[in-house]
Amino acid sequence: MISVNWRAMSAIYRFELARFFRTVGQSLATPVITTSLYFVVFGAAIGGRMGEIDGVSYGAFIVPGLIMLAVLTESINNAAFGIYFPRWTGTSYELLSAPVSPIEIVCGYVGAAATKSMILGFVTLATARLFVPIEILHPGWMIGFLALTAVSFCLFGFIIGIWAQSWEQLSVIPMLVVTPLTFLGGAFYTIDMLPGVWQTVALFNPIIYLVSGFRWSFYGNADVAVGISLAATMGFLCLCLAIVSWIFRTGYRLKQ
Amino acid sequence: MRNILEIDGLCKTYASGLQALKPIHLSIREGEIFALLGPNGAGKTTLIGLVCGLLRASGGTVRVGGFDHASDYRQARALIGLVPQELATEMFETPMAAMRFTRGLFAKPPNQRLIEELLRGLSLWDKRSDRIQTLSGGMKRRVMIAKALAHEPRLLFLDEPTAGVDVELRRDMWALVRGLRERGVTIVLTTHYIEEAEEMADRIGVINKGELVLVDDKSALMRKLGSKRLTLHLQQPLPELPTELAAWSLNLIDQGNAFEYVFDINAGNNRIPELLNRINSLGIGIRDLSTEQSSLEDIFVSLTRREAA
Ligand SMILES: Nc1ncnc2c1ncn2[C@@H]1O[C@H](COP(=O)(O)OP(=O)(O)OP(=O)(O)O)[C@@H](O)[C@H]1O
Ligand SMILES: [Mg+2]
Numbered sequence: 315m316i317s318v319n320w321r322a323m324s325a326i327y328r329f330e331l332a333r334f335f336r337t338v339g340q341s342l343a344t345p346v347i348t349t350s351l352y353f354v355v356f357g358a359a360i361g362g363r364m365g366e367i368d369g370v371s372y373g374a375f376i377v378p379g380l381i382m383l384a385v386l387t388e389s390i391n392n393a394a395f396g397i398y399f400p401r402w403t404g405t406s407y408e409l410l411s412a413p414v415s416p417i418e419i420v421c422g423y424v425g426a427a428a429t430k431s432m433i434l435g436f437v438t439l440a441t442a443r444l445f446v447p448i449e450i451l452h453p454g455w456m457i458g459f460l461a462l463t464a465v466s467f468c469l470f471g472f473i474i475g476i477w478a479q480s481w482e483q484l485s486v487i488p489m490l491v492v493t494p495l496t497f498l499g500g501a502f503y504t505i506d507m508l509p510g511v512w513q514t515v516a517l518f519n520p521i522i523y524l525v526s527g528f529r530w531s532f533y534g535n536a537d538v539a540v541g542i543s544l545a546a547t548m549g550f551l552c553l554c555l556a557i558v559s560w561i562f563r564t565g566y567r568l569k570q
Numbered sequence: 571m572r573n574i575l576e577i578d579g580l581c582k583t584y585a586s587g588l589q590a591l592k593p594i595h596l597s598i599r600e601g602e603i604f605a606l607l608g609p610n611g612a613g614k615t616t617l618i619g620l621v622c623g624l625l626r627a628s629g630g631t632v633r634v635g636g637f638d639h640a641s642d643y644r645q646a647r648a649l650i651g652l653v654p655q656e657l658a659t660e661m662f663e664t665p666m667a668a669m670r671f672t673r674g675l676f677a678k679p680p681n682q683r684l685i686e687e688l689l690r691g692l693s694l695w696d697k698r699s700d701r702i703q704t705l706s707g708g709m710k711r712r713v714m715i716a717k718a719l720a721h722e723p724r725l726l727f728l729d730e731p732t733a734g735v736d737v738e739l740r741r742d743m744w745a746l747v748r749g750l751r752e753r754g755v756t757i758v759l760t761t762h763y764i765e766e767a768e769e770m771a772d773r774i775g776v777i778n779k780g781e782l783v784l785v786d787d788k789s790a791l792m793r794k795l796g797s798k799r800l801t802l803h804l805q806q807p808l809p810e811l812p813t814e815l816a817a818w819s820l821n822l823i824d825q826g827n828a829f830e831y832v833f834d835i836n837a838g839n840n841r842i843p844e845l846l847n848r849i850n851s852l853g854i855g856i857r858d859l860s861t862e863q864s865s866l867e868d869i870f871v872s873l874t875r876r877e878a879a
Contacts, residue, residue, distance in 0.1 A: 319644070325674020332667070404658030408717070411622040411652050412675040413644035569626050 322414040326422025327429075330396055334430045341430070342437050345384045349438050352380055353445040356502065367504060368535040373446040378529040379501025380442065382463065385435040386496055386521070389464050390488050393427035393471030398484050401475070410569065416562030424472055428464040435460050448532065455540075456531035462547050463524050469554035476561055500525045505537040520550055574600040574649070574725050574756045575621070580630030582616050590616040591780045593630060598725070598758060603751055605771035605788075606760040613780040614760040615655050618727050622652045635724065648676055651723030653714050655730045655760075661703040665694055665713045668702065669720040676721035688716045691746065708739050715746070726750065728759040732766060744770060799862045800842065802829040805855030812852055818845050 334341055356376055364372035400406040409419060442448060450456050478484040499521030505513050516522050517538075527543025530536035536543065575598035582591040591613045598604050606614050619625040621632050623639065632639040634646040660668045669685050689695045692712040697705055702713055711731070718726060728747070732740045747757055747770060761767055767774050768788065775785040784791070807826035818841065821830040829849075833840045849856065 319675075319677045321673075321677045321679070322675045325671050328674075329663075329667075329671050333662070336662075400660075403661060404654075404656055405660055407622075407624055407652065407654050407658060408672060408675060410624045411647060411650065412672075413647040413677060414675055415644075569624065 319414050319418050322412060323418045323422045323425070326419065327426045330423060330426030331429060334392075334426075342434065345388065345434050345438050346441050349380055349384065349441045350445075352376070353442065358445075368533065370533050370535070371446065374448055374533075375529075376502055377439070377442045377446065377448055378532050379499070379525045381435050381438045381460070382499075382521070382525050382528050383496050383501055384438045385431045385460060385464055386467050386492065386524075387488065388434050389427060389431040389467035390471035390474065390492060392430050393424055393468035394475035394478065394484055394488075395471075396423050396427050397472055397475035398478055402481075416559075420469070420472065420558055420562075424465065424468040427468040427471065428461070431464045431468065432460060435464070450532050451534045452531040456528070459524070459528045459531055459543075459547070462544075462551065463528070466547060466551040466554055469551065469558060473554060473557050473561065495519055495521050500537060520546055523547060572600045573597040574635055575758075576633040577617075577621065578631045578633075580617070580620055580632060581628050582613075582620055582625060583628045589780060591620070594782050596775065596782060596785065598756060599773075600724075600756055601751065601754055602772040603747065603757045603759070603770050605767035605774045606758065606777055607762075607764065607767055607774060608760070608777035609762075612777045614777055615729055616780075617777070618652070618654075618729050618758070618760070622650055622727060623647060624654075644677075648721070649724045651718035651721065651726040653711075653718045653726070653728045653731060655733070657707065657710050657714070659702045659710050659713055661701070663702055664699050665689060665702060665705075665716065666698045668713065669717055672717045672720040678721045684722070685716075685720065688719055691749075692716050693742075708735055711735065712739075715743075719750075723755065725756045725758070728757065730760055730762065732761065732763065740766075797832050797834050800831040800833065801860045801862070802831070802849070802856050803858040803860075804828060805857045808854070812854075814848060814852055815845070 353373065356372070358373070360372075366372070367375045397406075400409065439448070474484065474487050498516065499519055500516065505516050505522065505526075508516055523538060523543040523546035526537040527540055527547065530540050530543070575596075577594055577596040579593040579595065580591065581589070581593045583589045594617065606617070608614050616625065620627050621634075621639065623643065632646075635649045637646040637649075639646040660671070663671070666685065666689070669688070670680065673680065673685075686695070689698050692715060694709065694712055694716060697709060702710060705713065715728075715731070731743055731747075735743065744766075747759070751757060759766075759770070771788050773786065774788050774791055776783045801823075803824075804827055808822060809826060811820060811822045811829075815829075818831060822828075823830045831842075831845065833842070846856075
């Protein structure tokens with residue numbers, strides 16, 4: 315009969331995006347306001363005293379990190395909410411009873427969530443552009459890193475959305491784990507600005523690699539080699555894929 | 571007649587260790603209305619959940635339209651529509667959008683005409699563009715039915731479709747179910763209302779404590795297990811039952827104004843002529859008499875009670 319249920323994937327994708335566009339003002343207002351605030355505080359108030367980093371003004375230096383921050387957070391939140399909500403309302407019965415494969419479900423939800431966060435990333439970039447001049451040396455890589463990050467963290471969010479049993483659990487991981495990691499992820503500084511031992515510690519933070527790789531695509535400078543950044547991002551993607559496939563194999567929290 | 575659903579040895583033990591369903595064997599014939607009766611916690615919803623893929627079976631196989639529901643899940647599930655017991659709707663969506671979504675999930679091309687027909691048939695057309703959140707409970711249930719039918723299933727599961735629904739809507743629901751059957755859709759419904767099963771079903775299964783205690787044609791069931799009640803209204807009230815009538819184990823009811831005699835309609839000799847002769851010879855005057863067939867309810871109660879004993 316059918317080998318891939320394209321209609322189902324596109325139905326989920328469009329259904330989820332419709333939700334986003336219904337509240338597009340709200341969805342975009344938060345990141346735009348947040349980014350603007352960062353620029354006022356870090357770019358103008360503090361940045362003026364910071365001087366250049368690797369030949370880039372501080373205001374411009376923080377742009378890639380800020381975009382990453384926004385994309386990371388929104389990816390996790392969007393994807394976690396996207397799958398948690400039908401579980402919470404009970405409408406997930408329809409997903410389980412439909413002729414849809416797990417891969418198609420993931421593609422639909424994660425694809426939609428990743429699209430949203432990419433849109434958001436570009437809106438953040440456009441907002442930043444209002445404050446500082448930005449050059450992008452490797453636009454292809456820039457989009458590549460953005461997409462890779464969006465997809466990886468949407469998968470991560472999807473896992474959280476399936477794991478969570480309550481609204482509190484849904485927000486606890488982003489709050490407790492992801493927010494500190496992003497702030498310690500090199501959005502506002504380079505690793506070599508950290509004191510000795512912290513440089514080593516920072517290398518255990520996966521987000522360092524994302525931000526570094528992403529910043530390289532803008533300015534050509536990186537904390538760690540781009541290849542390593544790419545490998546780390548891919549590694550995280552594969553880890554999330556492995557967990558998702560385990561979830562569907564065992565029916566974890568989806569089927570009793 | 572072809573079987574649209576074949577359940578073989580299907581069983582379920584929940585993680586808590588509770589065996590909700592003992593191995594079940596059941597075939598549903600194409601085009602019939604099958605009612606699954608059973609008290610709370612009997613395992614009706616569990617059975618439906620297993621067949622529809624919401625739960626993992628602990629053992630056994632299910633074939634839908636000849637397709638194995640695990641290895642050929644796409645073909646098997648495409649044939650099934652489900653209206654679960656619990657109300658669960660996409661609160662922020664419109665009925666129209668929700669139905670389009672369902673059709674998509676089931677890999678069906680858009681069909682605006684069918685959706686309109688279903689929404690009209692369920693008196694939801696006026697509400698098609700309202701948020702589901704703003705509809706009443708009964709309307710939400712109808713939205714769920716409309717969604718379950720949106721992908722033109724051949725086999726429809728209705729898990730207590732009329733629970734908490736007003737009389738009028740229940741009538742509508744019955745009419746709808748009959749209409750579906752006329753179009754060749756097979757229906758499996760669960761219910762607590764015996765009169766519903768009696769009114770609707772071609773065949774009835776009784777499930778109790780995870781066991782299918784009985785499956786039979788409704789009429790055969792009523793014949794097989796049915797008893798009749800003969801009520802004899804007396805001209806003069808009696809203070810007590812005459813000992814001469816002890817052999818019939820009558821009840822004196824209605825403050826001594828009537829005898830009640832319950833007999834098995836299948837028994838070769840119901841001993842009614844002898845009873846009437848004896849009463850006559852005792853000089854007891856009969857004003858009127860009536861007989862009454864026992865309902866499914868009586869059958870059901872006697873079955874589940876026997877199980878409990
Ligand atoms: N998720 C679950 N975990 C553990 N036990 C469960 C779960 N769901 C149902 N049960 C148990 O399984 C048994 C059968 O439940 P089920 O919901 O199938 O009954 P039912 O016949 O549909 O009852 P009702 O008429 O009340 O809807 C009950 O004892 C119930 O407590
Ligand atoms: Mg039930």
